[in-house]
Amino acid sequence: MTEYSGTVEKPVRSVGAAELAAEYGLSVSGRRPDLVTYTRQLWSRRHFIVAYATARLTAMYTAAKLGQIWQVMTPLLNAAVYYLIFGVLLGTRNGIPNFVAYLCVGVFVFQFTQSAVLSGTRSIADNLGLIRALHFPRACLPIAFTVIQLQQLMFSMGVLGVIILVTGEPVTLRWLLVAPILLLQSMFNAGLAMFMARIGAKTTDMAQLMPFIMRTWMYTSGVFWSVNTFTHKAPHWVAVILENNPALIFNNLMRYALMASVPASSLPRHVWLLTLAWALGIGLGGYVFFWKAEEEYGRG
Structure with missing residues (x-):
């Protein structure tokens, strides 16, 4: 009788890359996490955000002899130019009590939004080395x-307070409204900056176009003229758009908080609900819009 000896080979099962990744807990490099996880990761980097913003702000004026003084001088010089052109030459100060304080508040507050949006538009394209x-x-x-621009505004608010007092405005309890106004405006600015950061990352020419868009927005936001002088003569739909302009709302709210000469009747109805809606809508909307393209930043 013949005997056979040897081993019987078992067929080798083919294992795919996805199964191996799942078995060993591996994930795709650069994969976008879900929104909750992403928010946790962002919150854990809050100290990095503040430290990075502070370092950039400190380095921003190191080459200038006046250094950090330019944080205050820039909006003041802008206000002086606008006062000469619009207040004196074009006469927009007529009918506006304490036009100097009115103008300075508008310039300082709008510049916060303008600078946050412009720097946000370039934030991805200008930092590809760090991202990669x-x-x-x-x-x-x-x-x-956005934090950088908020820090700059905080420096400027001290000077703005002096201007307001020198021009005859008293200190009132309404000054306490400055904190919630700045909080809501910061949410709005951050959302708009994230919205434009995603667009600017894909369309680099947007950084060249945005200054013109922001300048147009400034002219329609009552920075150096009273929108009320126009809306009562304008078509209804135009008046509604102008009166619900978020930049105008933030300007007028800050004027109401700091200037006793600005009455509550100058504000739109339900102004705080409207401001909260703009802050949450643009803040959260910009955040989600930016998060959806998380995997694309720094690629290509």
């Missing part, structure tokens, strides 16, 4: 640039 070298939620960058 380190792993972090990319929303840190537009938020950090």
Whole structure:
């Protein structure tokens, strides 16, 4: 009788890359996390955001002899130019009590939004080296640039307070409204900066176009003229658009908070609900819009 000896080979099962990744807990590099996880990651980087913003702000004026003084001088010089052109030459100060304080508040507040949007538009394109070298939620960058502009505004608010007092406005309890106004405006600015950061990352020419868009927005936001002088003669739909302009709302709210000469009747109805809606709508909407393209930043 013949005997056979040897081993019987078992067929080898083919294992796909997805199964191996799942077995060993691997994930795709640069994969976008879900929104809740992304928010946790962003919150854990809050100290990095503040430190990065502070470092950028400190380095911003190191080459200038006056250094940090330019944080205050820039809006003051802008206000002086606008006062000469619009207040004196074009006469927009007529009918506006304490036009100097009215103008300065408008310039300082609108510049906060303008600078946050312009720097947010370039925040991804100008930091590709950092994005490609380190792993972090990319929303840190537009938020950090918004924090930079908020820090600059805080320096300027001290000077603005002096101007308001010198021009005859008293200190009132309404000054306490400055904190919630700045909080809501910061949310609005951060959302708009994130919205424009995603667009600017894909369309780099947007950084060249945005200054013209922001200038047009400034002219329609009552920075150096009273929108009320126009809306009562304009078509209804035009008046509604102008009166619900978020930049105008923030300007007028800050004027109401700091200037006793600005009555509550100059504000739109339900102004706080309207301001909250703009802040949450643009803030959260810009955040989600930016998050949806998280995997694309720094690629290509």
